[in-house]
Amino acid sequence: MxxxxxxxxxxxxxxxxxxxxxxxxxxxxxxxxxxxxxxxxxxxxxxxxxxxxxxxxxxxxxxxxxxxxxxxxxxxxxxxxxxxxxxxxxxxxxxxxxxxxxxxxxxxxxxxxxxxxxxxxxxxxxxxxxxxxxxxxxxxxxxxxxxxxxxxxxxxxxxxxxxxxxxxxxxxxxxxxxxxxxxxxxxxxxxxxxxxxxxxxxxxxxxxxxxxxxxxxxxxxxxxxxxxxxLDAEDSLSLEQCHDGDAQGMLKVVVPVLPRISNHTDLDPLRLHPRVAVSLVGPDQPMPEADVILLPGSKNTLADMQWLRAQGWESRIQRHLRYGGRVLGICGGFQMLGEWINDPDGIEGTPGGNPGLGLLEMTTTMVPGKQLRRVNGRLSTSTGTCSIHGYEIHNGVSRGPALERPLLILDGLGLEGQGLEGHSEGAISADGQVMGTYLHGLFDGPDACEALLALLGLAPSEQRRVDLDAHRxxxxxxxxxxxxxxxxxxxxxxxxxxxx
Structure with missing residues (x-):
């Protein structure tokens, strides 16, 4: 060797x-x-x-x-x-x-x-x-x-x-x-x-x-x-626009670039998709026209929630929803959608708690012991059910009535034999405008990507699907x-x- x-x-x-x-x-x-x-x-x-x-x-x-x-x-x-x-x-x-x-x-x-x-x-x-x-x-x-x-x-x-x-x-x-x-x-x-x-x-x-x-x-x-x-970036986030956001029929997805954004590789399938335009919005930048606001993962959810509020995103999101837009939160972004975020032991930073965006009726508490597992599941839409896979990396535990309307249902066994059959995951609001999940990589599979984009408002099409693994x-x-x-x-x- x-x-x-x-x-x-x-x-x-x-x-x-x-x-x-x-x-x-x-x-x-x-x-x-x-x-x-x-x-x-x-x-x-x-x-x-x-x-x-x-x-x-x-x-x-x-x-x-x-x-x-x-x-x-x-x-x-x-x-x-x-x-x-x-x-x-x-x-x-x-x-x-x-x-x-x-x-x-x-x-x-x-x-x-x-x-x-x-x-x-x-x-x-x-x-x-x-x-x-x-x-x-x-x-x-x-x-x-x-x-x-x-x-x-x-x-x-x-x-x-x-x-x-x-x-x-x-x-x-x-x-x-x-x-x-x-x-x-x-x-x-x-x-x-x-x-x-x-x-x-x-x-x-x-x-x-x-x-x-x-x-x-x-x-x-x-x-x-x-x-x-x-290819999957080590850490840096390219600001290049992959597609023209003004093209007719494109789903316009806007992403606030959080100071502690994590696992932004979740965006890669969307940036590759021929009918999706992803706009990354940094500090003090105006928010462009959007069909979907996607709140990404965060290494410090409380601090990034405070940043969002200071940058005026709370009012932007409320206005976006009043005009019929959709919001998707992934991992830390999912936690921000709830009513309150607690970190009593300072697991992600300074101990404390702050209100979330209040869009889903749930509370998140940071607890010791990071959840690390790969999972498979099912996503049900009006057109049927498709399989989905992803992985979890988080400390927070979320509880509340919002979770009674799950976005996904997990299948089979997780790592180390944890029983996951029928376990609900994530949440979706009654009107379908707000949804969130702890799963990273949920857009990676071509069928799951199309089903999720349909939930987010993209009209069906015969154009090619994005297969991220084949692309890699x-x-x-x-x-x-x-x-x-x-x-x-x-x-x-x-x-x-x-x-x-």
Whole structure:
């Protein structure tokens, strides 16, 4: 077994996509490969089959590798709750919230978990493609590092350094990073990769020759900018509009971008849908015309509810409903639809409670013990019943008469054998204008997506349906094709081939 680590000159340099592309390329060559991210900071997460929580990008990389996601692939997941604190997920389970300084002191314990998880993966796979976080040149975070060179040095693995030319200053990114790492760290960087290049490669070649001569490091590839590439984001939320919201017959969905928005990958099937226009509304921006207001997930429901109120969304939503619009809340957004939100123990932030939007007759209380499970269920509409699947990641428990009109009925057994047969989930108002659910990923299945959109007011059509899983597969193959075409795969295979 051998490990190759992909690090970046900056955050969002493209490490996640390069790892996904390498995993798919190696998988297609018949190599038993797995992704690994020692430490991730993200609010987009996924539930593994064994009931643990990992970063969403790691789950996508596992799909690229043709394997199920596992908590060993992402030992440490940090989910920011404020500018200075985060919930710490260790080996798939929450161990509570920590301030930044407290976590810095805790990293020695986290390092043990990282190495234990890596060793278990090492026994199951031929190759591990590890992903760094941020940049290895963040001097203030070098002590006790487990995310970048600290991990690479601990297991003695080679590193590829990825730089993003699209943001500018690519040579400064690379030379600056190489100047700031230690001599031993520099020596383990075996190749440079330039990502997101647009234009004529001949114009870049003199710079590449200069770079190789100056730094004595080979440039193993220049990956092109892949226009329209849409894969599960690690954390950043693209503000690109996928479709023209003024087109006739489009369902206009407006989403307030909460300060602590989580699992916004729920929006991906809607943004891909040929008859849905998704508008993301940030702070102090006007609300465009809407058929549906979708309240997304939140890592701190109370704080984001206060933000919504301060931004004037309460009156916007009331006016929207008076004119016949619909509202859908997912997870934290579902909790906001109720009459009251309580967090007596400060599980998501400062202890306390505040009124919700009062659109559903229910109260939510944050309680210890996060609900983590994948579920299947049924959605009933006027045209019939369809199956639906999704996953739950939440601490809150909601109670009240609104839940007597469920949106979904769950089937079968959940993880660890919990009986879910006939269990009601979510709520829908008597007039059908307000609905909510704890399930993430509820739009992922093509039949469920169409049925839910019909509930939200989209007229039936014969146009193609969106199959998110099939879309991911096509995008991963496209990414792997680019890696095969533009990266020196012989050099990469030499780095991952066991020595001796």
């Amino acid at each position: 051998t490990t190759l680590m992909v690090q970046g000159t900056t955050s969002d340099a493209g490490k996640s996509t390069v790892v996904a592309g390498l995993c798919r390329a190696l998988h297609r060559r018949g190599i038993k490969v797995a992704p690994f991210k020692p430490q991730n900071m993200a609010l987009n997460s996924a539930v593994t089959p064994e009931g643990g929580e990992v970063g969403r990008s790691t789950a996508l990389q596992a799909q690229a590798a043709g394997v199920a996601p596992h908590v060993d692939m992402n030992p440490v997941l940090l989910k920011p709750e404020s500018d200075r604190g985060a919930q710490v997920i260790l080996a798939g389970k929450s161990i509570g919230s920590m301030q930044a300084l407290d976590y810095h002191a805790y990293k020695r314990r986290a390092r043990e978990t990282v190495l234990d998880c890596w060793q278990r993966l090492s026994r199951r796979y031929d190759v591990i493609i590890a992903e760094g976080a941020g940049s290895p040149a963040e001097i203030n975070l070098r002590e006790g590092d487990i995310a970048n060179m600290g991990f690479a040095e601990a297991i003695d693995c080679p590193v590829l350094l990825v730089a993003d030319i699209d943001r500018g200053g690519v040579f400064a990114q690379i030379c600056g990073t190489l100047a700031l790492v230690s001599a031993s760290e520099r020596s383990r960087i075996r190749g440079l990769v330039i990502n997101r290049f647009r234009g004529d490669i001949s114009l870049l070649e003199p710079g590449l020759e200069w770079l190789e001569e100056r730094e004595n490091k080979p440039v193993l590839g220049v990956l092109p900018y892949l226009s329209g590439l849409m 597969e096509r995008q991963l193959d496209r990414l792997a094709d680019a890696v095969e075409a533009h990266l020196d795969m012989d050099a990469v295979l030499a780095l991952v081939r066991p020595q001796g």
